[in-house]
Each structure stands twice: as structure tokens, then as C-alpha cells.
Amino acid sequence: MYTRLNHAQPYAIGLFRIVVGLLFACHGAASLFGLFGKDTVSAGSWPGGFAAVIQLVGGGLVLLGLGTRVAALVSSGSMAYAYFNVHQPEGLFPMQNNGEPAAMFCWAFLLIVFTGPGALSLDRLFSSRDSGGEGERTGQERRTAVPA
Template identity: 70%
Template sequence: MPVPPTSGHLHRAQPYALGLFRIVVGLLFACHGVASLFGVLGRDGSVGAGTWPGWYAAVIQLVAGGLVMLGVGTRSASLVASGSMAYAYFVVHQPESLFPMTNGGEASAMFCWAFLLLVFTGPGALALDSVFGRRTTGDPDRAGQTPVTV
């Protein structure tokens, strides 16, 4: 089966698309944390400091979202974020109803799966981890993958 001529361009753009996905998902997650902690961005009031599980969830959202957005420790931060969203879905939302559309857990489910994807794919391009203290090969096909130390 012939390969479309655009597939090479799409393949080369994949790390950048993944990097953009990581940045947007991290930013949105961090915004949830900021809104919960400080009562801003359309949220009335904030969660009380140290209250379980709201305050801890908000701190995870802010810190993990920021790290993912910047591309610092992306896989680890994504694993923590994914786990916290799985907890939110199964403990907070799922007891209300089985389906996310009726139990209000759509955001938790989507964030859980988006972060789980980042655990396995890594940060993509434009991550700060690739800038700090490591030289990488100049191979554009490896952009966004684990750098090869030279």
C-alpha cells in the first residue's frame, strides 16, 4: 500500500504536536489547582488548607500541572496526576453514577487518560528536561524522545 507523501511531514511534526499537547494539558490542570487553592478563575471560594481530599488534590493539580507544562519530570508528574484523577473519578464521581456524563466526572476521566498517555510517550519536544545539562544528538527523528547523552 503506498504511503501518502504527507506522512513524512506528519512524522517529523509528531514530537512537536506531543509537546503542545503536554503544554496545554499541564496548563489546564494547573489552572484547576490555582482556582481551587485561591478561589480565582471563576471559582467562588477556595478549599481550606489541609482539608482532605480537596486541598491535596489542588496542590497536586498545581504542582504536577506546572511540571508537566514545563516538561520537567514529565513522566513522574504525569503518573501522580493520572493517579489523583483516577482516585477522584472512582471515589468522588463514580459512586453517584457509572457514566461520566451523569456523574460529573468527565474532566477527571479525561485528565486521567491524558496524563497516562504522557507517562508512556514522554514529554515530546519543547521540554525543559531536554535543555538542562544534557547534550543530545541532532537527529530530528529523536526530538522529544529520551535524549542520547554524547
Template identity: 65%
Template sequence: MSTRLNGAQPYALGLFRFVIGLIFAIHGASSLFGLFGGREPEVGAWPGWYAALIQLVCGTLVALGLGTRIAAFLASGSMAYAYFVVHQPEALTPVGNGGEASALFCWAFLLLVFTGPGAGAVDRLLGARSERGSAEESRREPATAVPA
């Protein structure tokens, strides 16, 4: 049983990455463009507009699995900032200060920083192509210089 579960781990991680990234991107789109009942911040307003932009961009990158570790690191940091600067001064615990989503997103993205994107990531597809190209290059005979 554990062998089957271990074999499914990259796929479960890939699904986790996709869902977390998608929800984060939707949250950013909601905040940035007023979609899904969100309120649009004034363009360039600190920190709301920048936070929404980070959520949209990093969430999309994480969902696609493109630059996952870097995007997840930025997303995690933005959520840590949101928790400690916006929510934590209101009350000590996330339940009391409304910071549950910020705390959960922060830890979920931090997990992706250390685990990587899992299966189905664009990075892995691009990496497989470049590895195939490198393997084909190394199989070719090196060009010899023709004396003039």
C-alpha cells in the first residue's frame, strides 16, 4: 500500500500545487480587477494593489508549475507580511484576527519551495526537452576542424 502511495506522491503534489496556485491567482484577480465580488484597489496603492498583483502573477506561475520555487517563495513571503502586518496586530491567533487564509497560504507556498512542483509542471516539461536536446547533442560526433 505504501509503495502505491509513494508512487502517487508526485501527482498529489502536482495537484496540490495547481489548486493552491489557482485559488491564489483567483484571489489576486478578484482583488485586482474587482472580479468575483472583490473590491478594486486604487492602482499603485500600498499594500493592496501590489499584494493583488503578487497573488495573480505568483498564483498563475505556481499553478502552471513555471518557476514554482521562486514564485512560491515570493507568495509565501507576501502572505507572511499580510499575516504579521495586517492581521496579527488585531489579535494573537489567526482565528481571532481573520488571518487564517494568509497563514495557510504562507505555509502551503513554503512547502512548495522545499518540495518543488511535482508532476505536470511546465518546468519539468521544459527540463525534459532540454535534457533530450543535450543527450542528442552529446551523441553527435564533434565537428573536426578542417586545416586551411
């Protein structure tokens, strides 16, 4: 049973990345364009405007799986900044300071940094084209693979 779950792991990671990226991009779009009844912020204002741009662009890149690890690292860092500089001064715990979304996005993006984009990503598509169809296999896997 666990081998079937292991086989599906890249797809589960890919779906996780897609959902997290979409939700993050929606936050940025709502702040920049006033969607979902949210007030707009200027893209050049500090820190809200810069955060909204990072949310929109970073979320979009993570959603597509393009430059995933770098986009996820920047997005994670922006949410850590948001939590410690905006939310945490209002109270010690996320339930007190309304910082749950910032904390969850921070840790979700940090997980994506370390797991990679998973399946269904442009990163994986481009890396398989560049390496002659070998995908993301490591050097060790290439050395031990039985030639066809």
C-alpha cells in the first residue's frame, strides 16, 4: 500500500504547490486590484504594496511551477517578515494577532523550497527537455539505471 502512496507523492506535492500558489496569488490580486471586496494598495507602498506584488508574482510562479524554489523562498521570507513585523507585535500567538495566514503560507512555501515543484510543473517540463527526457533523476540514479 505504501508503495502506491510513494508513487503518487510527486502528484500530491504538485497539487499542494498549485493550491498554495493560487491562494497566494489571489491575496496579491485582491490587494492590488481590489478584488473580493478588499481595499487596494499602491504597488510601490511599503510594506503592503511590495507584499502584494510578491504575493501576485510569487504565487503565480509557484502555481505554474516556474522558478518554483526561488519563488517559494522569497514568498516564505515575505510571510515571515509579515508575521514578525506586522502580526506578532499585536499578540504572542497567531490566534491573538490574526497571523495564521502569514504563518501557514510561510511554512507551506518553506516546505515547497525543500520538496521542489513535484509533478505538473513547468520546471519539470523544461528540465526533462534539457536533459534529453531524463527528468529530474539524480546523477546516482543515472549511473545505476539499466540502459534500454
